[in-house]
Amino acid sequence: MSQTRVGIDPITVEVVRHGLIAAAGEMMINVKHAAYSPSIHEIQDVCVGLLDNRADILACAPGLPMFLADIGEVVRDGFEVLGPDAFQPGDVYISNDPFTIGTHVNNIATYSPVFVEGERVGFAVVRGHMVDMGGTVPGSRSSRLTEIFQEGLRIRQLQLYAEGTPVAAIHRLIADNTRMPEAVLGDLRAQVAACRTGERRMTAIVRKYGREAFDESCRMLLDHGERLARRSVREIPDGVYRAEAFLDDDGVAVGRRVPIRVRVEVTGDGMTIDFSDFADQTEGSINTGPAGAVAIARHAFKCLTTPNESPNEGHFRPLNVVAPPGKVISARPPAACGWWSRTTSTTIDCILRAVSDAIPAAVPAAHFGDIPMCLINGYDLRGNRFVFFEPVPGGHGGRPTEDGVSATVCFHEGDTPDVPVEIQEAMLPVFVEESTLDQDSAGPGLHRGGLGYRRTFRLLSSEASMQLNVDRHYCPPWGLRGGAAARPNSAYIETPGGGRPELVLKRDGIRLEAGDRVILCGGGGGGWGDPLERPPEAVLRDVIAGYVSRTAARADYGVEVDPERRTATRIRQPEGEVE
Numbered sequence: 001m002s003q004t005r006v007g008i009d010p011i012t013v014e015v016v017r018h019g020l021i022a023a024a025g026e027m028m029i030n031v032k033h034a035a036y037s038p039s040i041h042e043i044q045d046v047c048v049g050l051l052d053n054r055a056d057i058l059a060c061a062p063g064l065p066m067f068l069a070d071i072g073e074v075v076r077d078g079f080e081v082l083g084p085d086a087f088q089p090g091d092v093y094i095s096n097d098p099f100t101i102g103t104h105v106n107n108i109a110t111y112s113p114v115f116v117e118g119e120r121v122g123f124a125v126v127r128g129h130m131v132d133m134g135g136t137v138p139g140s141r142s143s144r145l146t147e148i149f150q151e152g153l154r155i156r157q158l159q160l161y162a163e164g165t166p167v168a169a170i171h172r173l174i175a176d177n178t179r180m181p182e183a184v185l186g187d188l189r190a191q192v193a194a195c196r197t198g199e200r201r202m203t204a205i206v207r208k209y210g211r212e213a214f215d216e217s218c219r220m221l222l223d224h225g226e227r228l229a230r231r232s233v234r235e236i237p238d239g240v241y242r243a244e245a246f247l248d249d250d251g252v253a254v255g256r257r258v259p260i261r262v263r264v265e266v267t268g269d270g271m272t273i274d275f276s277d278f279a280d281q282t283e284g285s286i287n288t289g290p291a292g293a294v295a296i297a298r299h300a301f302k303c304l305t306t307p308n309e310s311p312n313e314g315h316f317r318p319l320n321v322v323a324p325p326g327k328v329i330s331a332r333p334p335a336a337c338g339w340w341s342r343t344t345s346t347t348i349d350c351i352l353r354a355v356s357d358a359i360p361a362a363v364p365a366a367h368f369g370d371i372p373m374c375l376i377n378g379y380d381l382r383g384n385r386f387v388f389f390e391p392v393p394g395g396h397g398g399r400p401t402e403d404g405v406s407a408t409v410c411f412h413e414g415d416t417p418d419v420p421v422e423i424q425e426a427m428l429p430v431f432v433e434e435s436t437l438d439q440d441s442a443g444p445g446l447h448r449g450g451l452g453y454r455r456t457f458r459l460l461s462s463e464a465s466m467q468l469n470v471d472r473h474y475c476p477p478w479g480l481r482g483g484a485a486a487r488p489n490s491a492y493i494e495t496p497g498g499g500r501p502e503l504v505l506k507r508d509g510i511r512l513e514a515g516d517r518v519i520l521c522g523g524g525g526g527g528w529g530d531p532l533e534r535p536p537e538a539v540l541r542d543v544i545a546g547y548v549s550r551t552a553a554r555a556d557y558g559v560e561v562d563p564e565r566r567t568a569t570r571i572r573q574p575e576g577e578v579e
Contacts, residue, residue, distance in 0.1 A: 008213055008216045008217055008220065010220075012209065012213065012217060013217045013220045013221055013224075016205060016209065016214065016217035016218070016221070017059070017217070017221045019201075019205045020050050020058050020059035020201075020202070020205065021059045021060075021061070021310050022201075023050060023059065023197070023198055023201030023202060023205070024048050024049060024050055024059045024060050024061040024198070025061045026197055026201060027048040027050075027061060027124065027126065027194040027195070027197045027198045027201075028046070028047075028048050028061035028062070028063060028194070030190070030193055030194045030197050031046055031048065031126055031128065031190045031191055031193070031194035032044060032046070033190075034189070034190035034193050034194075035128070035186070035187050035190040036182065036183045036186030036187050036190070037130075037131050037180075037183045037184075037186075037187050038388070038419055038423065038427065039128075039129045039130075039131055039187075039389065040128050040129065040187055040190065042419045042420070042423060043129075043391065043418075043419060044063065044064075045064060045128060045129035045413075046063055046064070046067070046126065046127065046128035046129065046191075047060065047061070047063030047064050047067035047068045047071060047126070047127050047128075048060065048061050048063060048124075048125065048126045048194055048198065049061075049068060049071040049072075049124075049125045050114075050122060050123070050124055050125075050198055050202055051071070051072055051075055051122050051123040051124075051125060052121075052122050052215075052218050053120060053121065053122055053123075055072040055073075055075035055076045055079070055123065056072060056222060056312075056313035057071060057072055057311060057312050057313040058122065058218055058221070058222075058312055058313075059310065059312065060310060060311050060312075064412065064413060065299045065302070065411070065412060065413075066103070066295050066296070066299060066341075066344055066412035066413075067103075067107070067127045067295075068311055069294070069295040069296075069298035069299050069302070069311070069316075070101070070102055070291045070292075070294050070295040070298065071109075071125050071127065072125075072313070073100070073101045073102065073291045073294070074095050074100075074101045074109040074111055074125060074127070075111055075123050075125065077095065077097075077100045077101055077156070077157060078093055078095070078111070078157050081156065081157040082157055087113035087120065088113070088162075088163050089113070089115040089163065089164075090112075090161060090162070090163040090164030090165075091112060091113060091159060091161060091162060091163060092110055092111070092112045092159070092160045092161035092192050092195060093110070093111055093112075093157055093158065093159055093160065094108055094109065094110050094111075094155055094157075094158055094159075094160045094170070094188070095108070095109050095155055095156050095157050095158070096108040096109065096133070096153075096154065096155050096156075097154055097155065097156040097289075098148065098154075098287075098288055098289045098292075098331075098337040098340070099148075099289035099290070099331070099332070099333050100156060100289060100291065101289070101291050102288055102289050102290075102291030102292040102294075102295055102340075103288055103291075103292065103337070103340055103341075104140075104141060104151065104285075104288070104337040104338050104339075104340050105133045105135070105140055105148070105151050105152045105153065105154055105337070105338075106129050106130050106131075106132075106133055106139075106140050106141065106152075106338075107127055107128070107129055107130075108127065108128065108130055108133075108155070108188065108191075109125060109126070109127040110125070110126050110127075110160060110188060110191040110192055110195055111123050111124065111125040111126070111195065112124050112161075112192075112195040112196070112198075112199060114198070114199045114202045114203060115203075116203050116206045116207060116211065119211065121202065121203075121206050121211065121214065121215075122202055124194075124195040124196075124197075124198030124199050124202065125195070125198075126191040126192075126194045126195055127191075128187055128190075128191055130178070130183075130184045130187060130188075131180050131183055131184065131187075131387045131388070131389075132152070132178050132179045132180045132183075132184065132387045133151070133152035133153050133177070133178055133184070134152040134153050134177040134178050134179065135150055135151045135152030135153075136150045136151070137467070137508065138179055138375070138377035138387045139375045139377060139387050139389060139467070140152035140338060141285060141338025141339055141375075142251075142285065142338060142467060142508050143250075143251025143252070143284055143285060143339060143469055143506040143508070144251065144252065144284075144508055145285050145336045145338060146252060146283050146284065146285070146336050147334045147335075147336055148333060148334045148335060148336055148337060149334060150336065151285070151336060151337065151338045152177070152178075153173070153174065153177040153178070155170075158170050160188065160192065161192065171185060174188070179377075179385065179387060180385070180386075180387055221312060221314070222312055222313055222314035222317075223314060224314065225306070225309065225312045225313070225314025225315045225317075226314040226315070226317040226318065227314075228305070228306050228309060228314075228315070229301075229305045229306050229314070229315045229316070229317065229318050229319075230269035230270075230317075230318045231269070232304070232305035232306060233266060233268075233269045233270060233271050233305060233318050234268065234269045235359070236266045236271075236304070236355060236358055236359055237266065237358050237359075238266050238267055238268065239265075239266060239358060240263065240264070240265045241263070241264045241265075241266075241354040241355050241357075241358060242261070242262065242263050242264070242354055243261075243262055243350045243351070243353040243354035243356075244259060244260060244261040244262070244350060245260045245346050245349065245350050245353075245366075245369075245475055245478075246258055246259050246260055246474075246475050247260065247286065247342060247343065247346065247370075247471050247472065247475070248471050248472065248473055248474045248475065248505065249284070249471075249506075250282035250283060250284025250285070250286050251284040251285065251286070251339065251469070251506045252282070252283045252284035253282070253283065253284065254506070257474075258279045258282060258286065258328065258343075259278075259279050260278065260279065260343070260346055260347055260350055261275075261277040261278055261279075261350075262274070262275060262277075262278070262347065262350045262351050262354055263275075263276070263277065263354070264351060264354045264355055266355075266358075269318055270318045270319075270320065271301060271318060271319055271320070272319075272320040272321075272322060273297040273300065273301065273319065273320070273321055273322070273351060274322040275293055275297075275321075275322060275323045275324070275327055275329060275330070276322060276324055278323075278327040278328060278329060279327065279328050280326055280327060280328070281326055281327060281328050281330075281331040281332065281335045282328060282335075283336075284336065284339070285336035285337060285338040285339045285340075286328060286339050286340065286342045286343050287328050287329075287331035287335040287336060287337050287340060287343075288328075288329055288331060288337050288340035288343070288344075289330065289331060289337070290323060290325065290329075290330040292329045292330070292340060292343075292344070293321060293323035293327070293329040293330045294321050294323070295344075296329060296344050296347050296348060296351075296412075297319060297321040297323075297351070298316050298319065298321075299344075299348055299411065299412065300347075300348045300351035300352060301315075301316065301318075301319045302315060302316075303348070303352065303411075304352070304355065304359075304362070305318075328343055329343060329344075329347065339469060341370075341371070341410075341412060342370055342469075342471045344410075344411070344412040345367070345369050345370060345410035345411040345412050345413075346369045346370060346472065346475075348411045348412065349366045349367060349369060349411065349477075352364070353366065353478070353480075356480055360400065360480075360481060361400045362400065363400070363480065364396065364397035364398060364399040364400070364404065364480070364525075364528060365397030365398050365399075365404070365443060365445065365449060365477070365478060365479045365480040365483050365525060365526030365527055365528045366397050366477040366478045366479075366480075366486075366525065366526040367394065367395065367396040367397050367404070367410065367411065367449075367450075367477055367525045367526075368394030368395055368396075368410070368452060368472065368477050368486065368488070368489060368522055368523035368524060368525060369394075369410065369471075369472040369475070369477055369489075369523070370410060370470075370471045370472040370489060371391045371392060371393070371394070371409060371410050371413065371522065372391075372392045372394075372468075372469075372470040372489045372490070372491055372520050372521065372522055373389060373390065373391055373392070373468070373469045373470070374389070374390040374392070374466060374467070374468055374469075374491070374518065374520055375387070375388070375389045375390075375466065375467040375469070376388050376389075376390065376428060376430070376459065376464055376465075376466050377464065377465060377466075378429075378461060378463045378464030378465055379461065379463040379464065380428065380429045380461060380464075381429050381460065381461055386427070386428060386464075388424075388427070388428055390419070390424070390455075390520070391409065391413075391418075392418075392453055392455055392520040392521070392522045393407045393408050393409050393418055393453045393522050394407070394408075394410075394441075394450075394452045394453055394489065394522030394523045394524065394525070395407070395408075395441060395442050395443075395449050395450030395451050395452050395453075395477075395486060395522070395523065395524035395525035396408060396449065396450045396525040397443070397449050397450075397477065397479075397480070397486075397525040397526045397527075397528060398442075398443065398445045398446070398447035398448050398449045398450075398479070398480075398483055398525060398526065398527045398528030398529070399447055399528060400447070400481075400528060401447070402447055403442075403447050403448050403449070403450065404442070404447070404448065404449040404450035404524075404525035404526075404528075405450045405525075406437055406442070406450035406451040406452075406453075406547075407437055407450070407451060407452070407453040407522070408450070418453075421435050424457075429459060429460040429461035429464055430457045430458065430459055430460060431457060431458045431460055432455065432456070432457045433456045433457060433458065433517070434454065434455065434456035434457075435453075435454075435455045435456075436453070436454055436455075437451040437452070437453060437454075437546070437547065438451055438452040438453060438454040438487070438521055438522075438524070439451075439546055439547065439548070439549055440487070440548060440549050440552045441486060441487040441521075441523060441524035442486055442487075442524040442525060442527070442547065442548075443477060443478075443479050443483055443484045443485050443486035443524055443525060443526035443527035444479075444483065444484045444527045444531035444534075444552070444556035444557060445479055445481075445482070445483030445484060445526070445527020445528045445529045445530070445531050445534070446481075446482075446483070446527070446528060446529025446530055446531065446533045446534050447483075447527070447528045447529055447534075448483075448527050448531070448534070448542070448548075449477065449479075449483075449486045449524045449525025449526050449527050449528075450524060450525040451524055451547055452486070452487060452489075452521060452522045452523045452524040453521070453522040454519065454520070454521045454522075455519075455520045456517055456518070456519045456520075457517070457518055458512070458514075458515065458516065458517055458518075459512045459516070459518070460514075462511075462513075462514075465509055465510060465511050466510040466511075466512065466518070467507070467508045467509070467510065468491050468504050468505070468506065468507050468510065468518075469505075469506050470489050470490065470491045470504075470505045470506065470520075471489065471505070471506075472488055472489050472523065473488045473489050473490055473503075473505055474488070475488070476488040476523070476526075477523055477524065477525055477526040478526045479526040479527040479528065480526065480527075480528050480529075481528055481529045481530075482529055482530040482531075483526055483527030483528045483529055483530070483531065484526070484527045484531060484556065485526055485527075486523055486524030486525055486526050486527070487521075487523050487524050488523040489521065489522060489523040490503060490505075490521045490523075491503070491504050491505065491518070491519065491520050491521065492504065492518075492519040492521075493510070493512070493516065493517070493518055493519075494516065494517040494518075494519060495513075495515075495516050496515045496516070501517075501519060530574050530575075531556050531557050531558075532557065532558050532572060532573065532574040532575075533574050534557050534559075536559045536568035536569065536570050537568060539553050539557045539559040539561060539568055540559075540561050540563070540566065540567070540568035543561045543563050543568075544563050544566070550563070553568075554571070558570060558571055558572025558573070559571065
């Protein structure tokens with residue numbers, strides 16, 4: 001491979017940049033198509049990326065933002081544990097240790113070095129959610145677990161493939177420690193296949209342009225990303241900004257609120273996000289390792305600075321993250337981490353809230369903040385073992401220029417879709433009775449929040465049990481600029497003839513009788529702006545569509561609606577205005 005210095009022009013840099021992005025996109029297609037589990041091929045609880053030799057992000061495909069933001073940490077940890085020169089062509093390493101790469105043991109990262117003519121030029125990385133990694137409970141997470149050792153098999157920097165050959169011992173170790181070996185090993189093979197795709201595509205780009213031209217293009221694309229981010233930070237007034245919210249509890253100390261406090265400092269073209277006042281790590285499983293703090297801060301920073309740019313490491317250079325050890329988002333072992341995602345999205349919302357007065361035209365109201373989750377496990381009607389989790393979407397906050405998005409996932413979940421009812425019923429012993437937008441769940445505002453989502457189902461198998469885990473029921477999604485709060489998350493169990501449905505937020509080992517119903521409700525998004533300023537014709541459209549009831553139109557928006565005549569009359573004016 002020629003090492004002759006080649007002049008690099010901006011067009012070549014862009015061709016290389018988009019070539020890497022396209023390669024990451026192909027990796028994502030491959031892992032989704034080859035995966036065994038709905039968690040990857042339907043929910044898309046997975047991400048992919050290509051890194052340079054320093055483990056800096058060069059390109060990603062759309063996937064979980066929380067996975068993307070710190071995807072380089074697994075390779076940096078590999079440098080520390082294995083040494084920077086330990087990698088050989090064909091190697092694949094895996095890691096899921098929450099205290100070095102963040103998240104929980106279900107999320108396994110696989111990565112492989114990319115070699116061209118004997119020289120390492122970068123890495124391909126895939127991280128996906130495994131349905132079960134062993135431990136005390138099916139699905140490997142529970143609100144009642146208090147140590148990482150209870151949550152399943154923890155792996156740090158072990159070889160899955162050595163120079164292209166599967167390492168039988170680690171495959172056997174994983175198979176012997178999961179309730180779903182076929183699914184887990186199948187998903188890992190899909191991740192390895194995606195890594196191989198990334199290797200081939202990066203190799204082709206390097207060979208086409210030469211190593212030196214490739215390296216220079218990568219340097220320039222990262223520098224360009226940094227310039228874009230710094231330019232955006234300069235548009236935020238200098239200052240120190242704070243905000244806080246809370247989680248309902250950690251699942252162990254039930255009812256004890258967990259404070260989320262953030263401090264954001266903007267100076268010139270740099271930003272510091274400081275978690276020093278955050279809650280200390282908890283006994284319950286809402287913790288994650290220090291990489292989690294970095295990922296949360298990076299996610300919020302990306303939303304504020306370069307939201308429309310495909311991520312690369314340059315975008316994060318203006319950001320400094322302060323996260324003292326021992327906080328919920330920078331926990332020390334042996335903290336339980338299974339429900340780490342309970343913390344992330346609310347923290348991102350808080351960071352945005354902190355700067356909302358400084359840049360009011362750029363920040364939406366709060367979203368529903370946390371996905372109500374139902375984990376079902378047991379044996380289906382054919383006697384086959386299954387473990388499945390059902391994440392329920394909700395509404396995002398009203399925005400400075402338009403309404404919030406309805407029935408979508410939390411900030412940290414990115415583009416992950418809901419699992420179609422038909423697939424759930426085909427794979428699981430459930431009957432879905434209702435799957436709908438939840439009327440009046442959105443926070444009223446000039447720009448209302450997005451609507452929450454309600455799903456009602458019955459479990460058909462007596463050989464199955466369920467875990468419910470719901471948070472942010474007592475901290476409703478807040479409005480901004482005069483907008484109102486939205487309906488919060490909730491879950492109910494309804495027994496025929498048993499009276500009112502029972503509110504259940506966190507409970508394990510639930511067994512249902514025939515005819516019992518589970519009702520999962522993702523909350524709405526907060527409203528933005530005074531709801532009395534919302535145009536009557538917009539309220540009319542919402543009533544006709546079923547988003548807002550006539551009662552709520554009158555009470556929240558001051559508009560009397562006649563949907564049959566398609567008329568809307570304002571009966572209450574904004575404060576300071578005369579009818």
